[in-house]
Amino acid sequence: MTDDVLLDVRHVRQVYSSQAGPVTALDDIDLTVRRGEFVAVCGPSGCGKTTLLEILSGLRTPTQGEVRLGGERVIGPSREIGIVFQEDSTFPWRTVESNVGFGLEVMGEPRRVRDERVAELIRTVGLQGFESAYPAQLSGGMRQRVSIARGLAPRPSIMVMDEPFGALxxxxxxxxxxxxLRIVDETQATVVLVTHSIQEAALLADRIVVLSARPARVHTVIRNPLPRPRTPSLLATSEFAEVSREIWASLEEQAQLAYDLGSGAA
Known part of the structure; x- marks a missing residue:
């Protein structure tokens, strides 16, 4: 493993038990993520993207294979791995400040250090003036900013994100x-993002990993030729359209296979 490889996924396989017999969700997944890289994982619905994310974040132990972060095997949740879920995960009884600082509080960070870090992140995610607001007083997008800030608070080595904007x-x-993207550039974060959105993948990711229909394997890896900093203004360009077409060209056949399997087609 080279020095700039932060996350190394080796021969990961996940098999579930069912009444009909064993079901293989992931089959021999190999993947590396370099420091400071933004990688998006796309694939057909139900192919096992979230299962892979749970394995990367230490929330699930694979049936076979291993995940290493900075050379150390991932065997469970860690402060080195920040997680942002699709569902609203803010605590409704805590203010924005208290939500962002929750992980630091659990870690026993001194109050002064905690307050400085929370104030820094609230500025970074653009929530100044909302420090004392509760989640019910915020829009869905603002609540996800809180979740992102909370994930970044312990300064994890990597952020793992499961459709964080899917409900918006x-x-x-x-x-x-x-x-x-702006936050990632400012904080130099490394990110693995699971998304169903081709546009989102084309806008955000340096590399796009397309998984096959179940059992999921790495079908294609697409390097995004659009340089950072990327902004939503790119959406109207022919270059962005070309990246999106390349992703869909790789995904289309696998999506059809998954659809046929799900609908019972021959």
Whole structure:
């Protein structure tokens, strides 16, 4: 493993038990993520993207294979791995400040250090003036900013994100995606993002990993030729359209296979 490889996924396989017999969700997944890289994982619905994310984040132990972070085997949740879920995971009884600082509080960080870090992140995600607001007083996009700030608070080596904008409307998710890119550039974060959105992958990721229909394997890896900093203004360009077409060309056949399997087609 070279020095700039942060996350190394080796021969990961996941098999579930069912009444009909064993079901293979992931089959021999190999993947590397370099420091400071933004990688998007796309694939047909139900192919095992979230299962892979759970394995990467230490929430699930694979049936076979291993995941290494900075050379150390991932055997469970770690402060080195920040996680942002699709569902709203803010605590409704805590303010924005208290939500962002929750992980630091659990880690026992001194109050002064905690307050400085929370204030820094609230500025970074653009929530100044909302420090004392509760989640019910915020929009969905603002609550996801809180979740992103909370994930970044312990300064993890990598952020793992599962459809973090999936519950938002298309305009908001693209604008918030642009904000995420700005935050990533400012914090030099390494990110693995699971997404169903081709546009989101084309806008955010340095590399796009396309998984096959179940059992999921790495079908294609696409390097995004659009340089950073990328912003939503790229959506109207022919270069962005070409990247999106390349992703769909790789995904289309696998999506059809998954659809046929799900619908019972021969």
């Amino acid at each position: 409307d298309e305009q908001t998710r693209l604008l918030l995606g642009g904000e995420l």
